[in-house]
Each structure stands twice: as structure tokens, then as C-alpha cells.
Amino acid sequence: MNGLHALFKPTGIAIVGASEKVTKIRGRLLKLLVDGGYQGNIYPVNPSSPVIQGLPAYPNVAALPDIPDLALIAVPAQQVMQVLEECARKGIKAAAVFSAGSAADPVGSRLQDQVAEFSQRTGLRVLGPNAEGFIDTINRVIATFSPTMQMSSPVKAQGPRQGYVSIVSQSGAMAFALYSRACADYLPIGHLVSTGNEADVECAEVIDYLIEEGSSRAILLFLEGFKNPARFVEVAQKAAAAGIAIIVAKVGKSTAGQRATVSHTAHLAGSDMAYDAIFSRYGVIRVDDPEEMIALGSVVSAGILPKGKRVAIITTSGGAGGWAADICEEAGLSVPELHPDFKAHLRGIIPDYGSAENPVDVTASVVEDGGVTLMAILKEVAGTEGIDIALVIVSLVSPERLGQIEAPLSALLSGMSRPMLFHSPGTSHDSARRILMQAGSAQLNLPVFARAMNKLADYSDFLERRRPASSKTGQPQPTVTAVPYHRDLLSDTDALLDAYGIARPAEALVRTPSQAVAQAQRIGYPVALKVISERVPHKTEAGALALSLATDAQVAQAFEQVVANARNYANDPSIDTVLVQKMMPPGRELMVGGIMDPDFGPMVMLGFGGIYVEILRDVTLAPAPLALADAHAMIDRLKGSSLLRGARGEAASDVDALAGLLVATSHLLNDAHQDIGELDFNPVIVYPEGQGVAVVDSLIVKKTIVPEQATPACHTATAAGG
Template sequence: MMDLATQSTGTAGSLEPLFSPRSVAVVGASQDTKRIRGRLLRQLLDGGFAGPVYPVNPSSDLIQGLKAYPSVEALPEAVDLALIAVAAEQIMEVLAQCARRGVRAAAIFTAGANGVPLGQRLQDHVAAFARQSGMRILGPNAEGFIDTEGGLLATFSPTLIHVPPLPVGALPRRGRVSIVSQSGAMAFALYSRAMKDHVPIRHLVSTGNESDVELLEVVDHLVAQASSRVILLFVEGFRDPHRFAAVASRAADAGVALVVAKIGRSSAGQRAAVSHTAHLTGADTAYDAAFERYGVIRVDTPDEMLAIAAAISAGAYPKGKRVAIVTTSGGAGGWAADICEQAGLEVPEFAPEFKRRLGEIVPDYGSAENPVDVTARVVEDGGRTLLGILDLLDTAPGIDIGLVIMSLVASERITGIEPELAALHTKLARPLVFHSPGVAGAEALTALARVGGLQLGLPEFARAMRTLDEYRLFRDRWQQRRKTQAEPLVIPSNAPALTAGVLDAKTTRALLYAWKVPQPGERIVSGVEGAVEAAESVGWPVAIKIVSPDIAHKTEAGGVELGLQNAQEVRAASERILERVRSRMPDARIEGLQVQQMMPPGREMVVGVVRDPDFGPMVMLGLGGIYIEVLRDAVFALAPLTLDDAQGMIARLKGRAILDGVRGEPPADIGALAELLVSVSRLAAAHADDVAEIDLNPVLLYPAGRGAVAVDALVVAGAPAARESH
């Protein structure tokens, strides 16, 4: 690498020179627009970029009608941005020239060779250069980026030839959407599909190998620009996950929805761990917990992602789950109702007075019930009757969403009433979504987009409305959280010092006591006679458990006896425990016996903590017994928790209804469980550098008003295993 010009090597600089440059150089520019280097220059010029563009290529004096320069150093000015498309072995020389000439940012389209040892890859050299020079660099192996309204098409993707950006000011009733992707192919695939659905794309960024500029930093930049209602993300893994909380918080504060397709849901990355909690933690669990905390909408398919993007672009935010269906076909209405209810929406009956008013408009052989069958006759009068029904529908009490099912194969059904539809959409109090059972005419969809309307497939409609209603509830919680002053995390003065490894019973109890986690009465003694004395003091019946730093799971070692009623039983049980443990684990250090008050039966729960190397401590809650062993009914959340967070965790359990009481059982003390979760979460967050895992199993949950108690506890101190990749 050539010597660099002297530049600041401080914190990462602004992304403005990269994404909003005043001047651009295309290094490696070609006359041949069929080649990547030629197409890159051609699309930049065709996009209407307002600033000067300088081709750089030593083999030509004139490229695509522009004066060309033999090197970056020969440029007439220090440009903001260099788009670099030269051979991999030339990249570092070009970057060095950029630094000397004062270029502020670069995008590298070249990909380095595969199979190169770590530290010697092209992106490793580029990363070191970026740190040393202070230049902001996108890539290498980036497919580029676009700003459709800034006229900046800095990409070689041929997609733009076939699907050009919308003209500036097009679809003014639709909010803008941006795309940020770690895959260039997926970025432009989403772009082309969004454009087909009349979803106006403002920015698209392919981050490539992220040697310097990484995905979350791009998201932060776009949120700050306040030019998009929603940002679509295709994520393989965050390069810098510790940035996530701050970026997602700013997006939530700004009301910018983040919709993420995160690949890697498999359990292949599950880590080996000591606690039950950590064994339930797959490679993707932390991402789900982080997304849940900050309201990031996670999707599984491109169809789901684009339906949500279209709905947000159209401002179609529901205020609940209740759908009114208006259809020209009774069969289609019934099918739609089934799809809605299967997705978690409701199709309620109309209020009697509203039904009477609707019946005055609907043809006699139709139906004013929900779904409303207006029959095909309503489109025969030029749509006047349909418009009257839709206008009335917007006043229906107890309804949050309107769904109109009618064929749009003939575009004139929409174009013929476009002014009236525009006026209707201006005053709508709730989302109104169209669905065409047949393939909608292109002009019909364009006209709908012009008036701010929306057409979706039925499954996509149902999932999008359910998801956006959940997002609305998140927004309410988030705003409330921002108003509430968080209690500071201060380690209590009576909390014990922690040493690496499985904590002994005495230290574990002291730690939980300091953080006000409820536990049964107990004493730790050195031998059999001490156990008898301790049992008399804690109260009958009691449990006896082995105390050993080498035994994490006491039951498996034969180190537990339960339900002991008197001194004779305690003496015999203590002797059996010591004999079994010495036989099964002769090398284990035995420090004594734990004599614990036996708690009355309750609903068994499991509460735990595992520290994720990317996102920090995560709290786990699950129903005990077969529910967690077989059904894996467990939910996770990032620590620390508020009471609302804890209540939300409880609500997400698959078996949540069991806690409300079944077959005559009283409802459980949900409030006590939530408080216990908060206490454990605060412990985990305050000791984030010391506690790797916690397992409270079981936690006994009693009927409402009678509390919850952690009967058995395992705490592991020390650093967790690092994740090899994100």
C-alpha cells in the first residue's frame, strides 16, 4: 500500500459525502455500457445527478462524452465520492490516490478473491485503510446505492434499465420507502417488486462486505434524513450488533418502521452451555429478543415484507383488528373472512343501527351483514353506489379496517371514479384496502396509488394488518417507556463478590436475596446432624440438597431428597445423599448440605438468563415440566425489563391461558411473576460482565395474591462462549 496523506484517524465521519455527494469520480470508467464499468457511469449520468462527474481511466481521453482523467490525482478537484470499479489488485493503490487527493468517500464494486486467509482479504486491507485515513468506504463487493429523488444512481445493476425510478414528485400520496441490504441481488429484487406494486423507493443501499460502512450505520443515516416512512432490511448478521439498540431507538423515536428479513433462523448455531436456559437458546434467539424490544418488524417472506411496506407507504395503519369486508361476491367474502380470522383478525357483526343504514343502500338481494355482499350491481352505475357504501363504512362503529373485494381486471372500475376515490381517501379515518380476485389491470393499480389507495392479496392483507396493529401497540408502549424515568441500575451493597464458574449455594442465595428474588427459607450446614437442627429451624417439611461447586444439576447426581417430615427422615435422607454423590461423582468437592423449606405445590415455571455475546443478557421465561422440555414453550427478552416488558413476555407464552386457570384452578399470580422477572433482569443487567447464565427451575407460581418463589437456582459466573459469526 502506498503512503497515505496525513488525515484524521478519529471516529467515523459523516456519511453525507457518500450518499449526498456534490461531485463524483468513476474510477475505471468504460465506454462500453455492456460492461459493469461502463454501465456504472451511464446510469449515473442518466439518473440526473446535478454535480460534476469525472471518468477516470488512463487509456482514454473521452468516455461517454466526458473528459476523462488518467488518475484520481489528476482530477481538477477533490471530489466527495469515488466509485471504484477496477481489478482487485489495483484497489489499494486507487484508495491511496483518493486519500492524497482529498476524496472524502468511496464505494468499491470489486470483489476480492475467495479463500484468502483472514487478515489478508481485500476487505481486511480496506478496513485498515479506512481506519487510518478516515475516509468512509462502502464495500468492497457492493452493488451500489441509489437516491431516486437526489438523482444519484451509483450502481451497475441492470435492474434500473428495466425498472427505472419514479419521476421526482410521483405518487405524492404515498410515503417513501428505503431498502438497505447486505445482498445486492436481494436489494434490487425487492426494489423491482416494490416498484411493480407502486411503492415509491427513495433510497437503496447494498452494503457489500462492510469493511467500513455497515448496515446499521446506513439505517441510522437514513432515519436522521427523515425521508422514509419505512426502511426494509435484508440482514445476514449485524457486523456491529452493539450499535443496534441506539439505532433502533432512534428509529422508534422518529416513527420510522424497520422491517427486517433476517436469515439464519435454524438452530445450527446453538451454543453448548451449563444451564437449561442456554440450551433453549438458538443462534437466532437474541435477534428475536432485540427486535421485540425495539419494535422491529420481522418477516419471513418477500411478499410479507412488501405488503407491510405498501401499507405503511399508503398510511394504512389500523387501530385494532376488526375488519369490515365489502364484496361483490358472497363466496369471496366468506373466504376472506376465514383468512382474516386465521391470521388473528376479527370480522365482527355490525351494530344494529349501522346495519339498518347499510341495508338502505345495499341491493335487496345482497346482504348488509359482515361480510357485506353488495353484489356486482353496484359497479354498473359507474361506482356511485359503491362509493356511498364505502363512505358509510368509514363511520361504522366497532370497525378498524375496511376491505373491499372487487374485480379490478377492468381498470375503468377505478379510473372512472378516481376523483371521488381521491376525495374519499383524503378523509378516511381507518385503512381501506382493495383486493382483486383476478389479476388487476395495471392502470387500476396506478390510479389507486395516485389517490393513496392500496391493493393487496388476501393473505398479505391479513398478515400486514395484524402486524401493523401490533406495531401500533408497540408505539404506544414505546412512547410510555420514553416518558417513564428508568430506575438506575446500582448493585446492592449486600451483593456478594462473584468468581468464575458455578456459584456455590451460599453465594447464589446471597446474590438472589440482594436483588429481592423471592426464595424459600433455608440453611446450609456441614453434615448430617447440622441438617437435622436446620430442618427444625426452617420448618417442616424440608428438602435436602447436596452443596458442591462441581455439581450443577443436583438431581442427576442423586443429590436431592424432598418432602422430609421429621428428624429421622432428614438424618436418613442426608446419609443417602452423601453416599450416592460420593459413589456417582467421587471427585466432586462436597461442601455440605442445603436444608430448604418445602414449598406447597404451585404452577411450575422456569426463569433464566443467558448472556448473548452480541446483545448482552437475555431473560427467559417458560412453563415448567413437559411444556418446556417437549413443547419448548419459552420466550426471551433483553434485560433489563420494565413491568410492561415482563407482562409482555408472559403474554407471549403459548400456554399463557393455563395461567388464567383451567378446570377449576384459580388464576395464577401474574403480577408476582412479572415482578420476579424484573428483579432477575435487573440482576442480569447490573452484573452483565460477571453473570453468564442463571437458571431458576422451578419457580413456583401460586394463585393470585400469593406470590411466586424460586425454589432452586443455578448461577454461572464468567464470560460466555464467543459467537464465531453473527
């Protein structure tokens, strides 16, 4: 068990600042704890009265007759430190500090630093400040003042298969907002922890505690940013090993500042993409909105994940079924042909004017016999092959629809090996939602259903890949480099790239037109010319490159032109060095890059090049180093990946060579992450299967030690793109 046992499973609880008035935070805290049925001793602490809410109260912490594990501190911010010191002196092991003030304002910020120092010094673990507390519905510890607790009642996990879902949130309001939504949908919430400003205890550590505690099957995490990103990476791996799903809402995409950068790669990445990369690598499921978060919790709680993306849609309304099919396909699910046996059986059950084709229109008439026909249909759906998910569309406006088949429906669902979920096109009655959740299903709105299933199928695939026996697994292997990495390699990009086996087209540096012609003849026509200068990092806009030169005369003339353009652009008459490079035949243009994320370290980027890269941002990021399987997964995450794999009759590209380049680049980044700031291979031309890739242009930006100085762009040894 990690060190949070005293915080979350305390033997006794002191409430410092407890009040008689239950309309106030300080009174509600005590009342909720008592009403919640906490089994340990409760000690109200307040000098104003010897009895508070019927319990003996104490004037201060020192006067307590016993040493409780935990103190809940609801005194004004100015008194918090004094109370904490008293707690430490008393031997109390943990505290939750509710007092307000965010880390961003002066008062809150000072308290933040003081609490951090205090906790470090005394070992007393502190939740908050500015936390809204925590709850444990299983052991009945309700340590919060949130009024939501008086309006939303938690339910227990039901039946042999349902598991608890817990909520961990840096925002107190979001913690209880999710809680109220979960309760309204009869989702069994085990723990809820509002971590507030995280002066000491941070969300990753809380998740770690919940994994060890063992009652949670899914953790809903509302996140603004990690205090200790590396700790989260560890915890995410532990959760994956334990089969506990972390479902995360990471906010702050829109406000994430874009760092000033030289390379394309860093500009495209932004800090939020690094979170996506980490989440993707470690099987953390990212959600887009609160409703989706609850939906994912519901399905995971029910204990069965979809093993793929094939949906059978069973609908009492053809119109709703058509809409569902559209929404499913839009979200990346498939609505395939169903098994002939299933269709034959179904035709024997449904009216002639129905349809046994997916989406299966069983017609509204099947619900008119008290549920007998509906159950017969659902049994057929449960038994058929070739699908991963069943979606049943039926009106749940009335409580009777499911009420009359509650027992057989529960029995059917508990025996199923894949999810069967329900959608009511109109409103859904409270009791219908309860019956479904307790039977291991849920009522979901269509877009949420589609997105949730898509993500859970990916998560299921992730869990499958990480099994030791899986053929899909891939652990990063050290790349065999020609020369081990050492910092001197940075002074010669050619040697660095050679060391990692990253090949470039034939090329030579020249300083005169006649040298250019001689080298062009040696390399073979056509060639490209490119000015090499730190003052001209992006050649296209400077007119500092010439492509497809086919004759000696063209080369000589182009040399004069590009040098003149570059001198003019950079206002630097000393520019004279030009790279002559083999003009590579056209192929798919991609870019491979590297950034050093301040939170998560070296990351490899892959994206399509050309005009769309900036606008559509079809780029993907992954933490270095990469195993070959990781590199293939990166390629598959591109929206345009099917193009590389040979979609629509196009020739397949050499994805194996591209994956190899990604792995090599990832090792370079990992080895040199102390020295390199950014890396761009752009364009990387990918040729048809078996014909390799060409790194046509490269830019490596070294880390600089002088912070105020412009980052120097390292000599770009290979070149011909822009």
C-alpha cells in the same frame, strides 16, 4: 448530518474503471448514472480512451480537473487499494467499491482488512467492498451497475400523504430484488443502499443518515448481522423518535450456532432470540419473507397505521370472505361484530341474499353499476366505528373495476383515519395496483395482509407507549437493593439473591440423615431433599432429588438414596451435602433466566417450565434492565400468557409478583454482567393473584477467565426442582 453526506449527496462523481461497453459492469455503471439524470459532474477515469460514452475521460484520479466528492471504483480487486490511495491523495471524500470477493474468502478478506485500515487512517468513507452501490431516486443519483435498474422504474411518492420507502441491504442481490418487487407494486422507493462487506460504512450508520436526510418514512433492512450492535440500538431509538419504521429481514436463524452451555436458559436462547428481543424493545418490525416486507412498506408509506387489530372484511364473494376471516384470526387479528348502524345502512344498499355480518358479504352484484354501489359501501365502511382496519375483497382481474372509481376512491382514502386495504382473490391488474398505491392503499395477498396488520398494530402500540404522555410508558428504574452489587456477593448466592430481594423457600444444608430429619421437622412437612454438588448440575437425571417427603422415616430413607444415586452418577464418593427444602405447593411452573448476549449484553429470559419448554420454546427474551412495563410486556409475549392472566375460567396468576421478579433479576444481571455468564431460576412457581412466586431452584454460572476450561457451575443455594 452524519459523515455520509459526501457519499450519498456528492457534488461530483468519478467512475474509476469506466468503460464504453454497457453490457459490462464498468460500462453500465456510467450509463446508469448518466441516464438516471445525475445533476453533478461525472468523470470517467480510464487510461484507455480520452472519451468514454461521449464524456471526456481521464487517465487516472490524479488527472481529474476538479475534486469530486465521490469515486465509484470498479477495477479488479487487486487494484482497489491503489485507487483508494489515489483518491485520498486527491482529496476525494468517499468511495463505493464494487469489486467482488466476500469477507469469507482469502482475497476478499484481505481487501476487507485493508479497506478498514485505509478508511480509519484517511477518513475517506468507503461503501463496500463487494457492494452493489446505491441509488437516490429523489435526487437522481444512480450509483450502481445492477441490471434491475434497466427493468424496473421507480415511482414518485404521490399525493399529500404518501412517503418514501428506502432499502438498506447487506446483500446486493436482495437490495435489488426488493427494489424490483417494490417497483412492480408502485411503492415509491427513495434510497437504496447495498452496504456489501461493510469494511467501513455499516448499515446502522446508513440508517442514521437516512433518518437525518428525512425523506424516508420506512426503511427496509436486509440484515445478516450487525458490525456494531450498540450503534444499531442507538439508531433504532432515533428512528422511533422520528416515527420512521425500520422493517427488518434478519437471516441466519437456521445456521446460528448454539453455544455449548450449562444452563437451560442459554441453550434455549440461541443468538437469534437476542435479535428478536432487541427488535421488540426498540420497535423494529421483523418480517418473515420478501412479500411481507413490501406489504409493510406499502402500508407505512401510505401514512396510516392501524390502531388496533379489529378488521372489517367487506367482500363481494362469501367464500373469499370466509377464508379471509380464518386467515385473519389465525394471524391474531379479530373479525368483530360491526356497529348496528353500519349494518342497518348496509342492508339498505346490498341485496337480500348478501350479509351485513362481518365478514360482510356485499355480493358480486354490487360491482355491476360502474362502481356507484361499491363506492356507497366503502363510504359506509370509512365512516363506521369499532374497527381498526378495513379489508375490501373484490376482483381486480380487470382494469375497469377501480379505473371507473379512481377519483372518488382516492378522495375517500385520503380522508380516512385508518387503513383500508384491498385483496383480489384472483390476479390483480397492474393498473389496479397502481391506483391503490397512489390513493394510499394496496392490494395484498391474504396471509401477508394478516401478518402485516398484526405487526403494524403492535408497532403503532409501541409508538403510543413511547410518548411521554402515555400512561403505558415505563423507564427502567434502579431497583432498591439491600446491598449494592459487588463481586464478593458471587461467593454467596444466598446473599446475592437476598440483595436483590429474590426470596426462596425455607431450607437448610445437612450432611446426615438425622440432621435432615431435624431440619425437616423445623421447616415443616412435606419437604424435598436435593444433593448439592457441582458434579450434579441437573438433579433429576441423576436421581439426586426426592420430593414430597411427608414423614421422618421417609426423609431418613430418602437421604441415603439420593446421596447414593448422586455418588454413583458422578462417580464421586465424597458427595455428602444435601439441601432440605420446604416442599412448595404446586402452581404454574415457569422459568426465569439470564444470558450475556455477545452482541447485546445482559438479557432476561422468561418461559413456561415443564415438558413443553424444550419442544415448543414458549420463551421470551428482553434486554436488561427492565422497567415494570417491559416485564409485563415480556409476560404478554408468551404464547401461554392468557393462562397467567386468567383465561378460560382459570384463576389469574400473580403476574405482578412475576413481573417484580423479572425486574429484580434484570437488575442483578445488569449489575453483575461482568461476572455472571448465565443464570437459571427453574422452576419459578407462580401462585394465584396476591400469593406471590417461589424461586424453587437457582443456578448461577460465573464467567470464567480461562477460556479452555469448563465453566464452573456456582453453588446452587436454593433447590428442589431439577
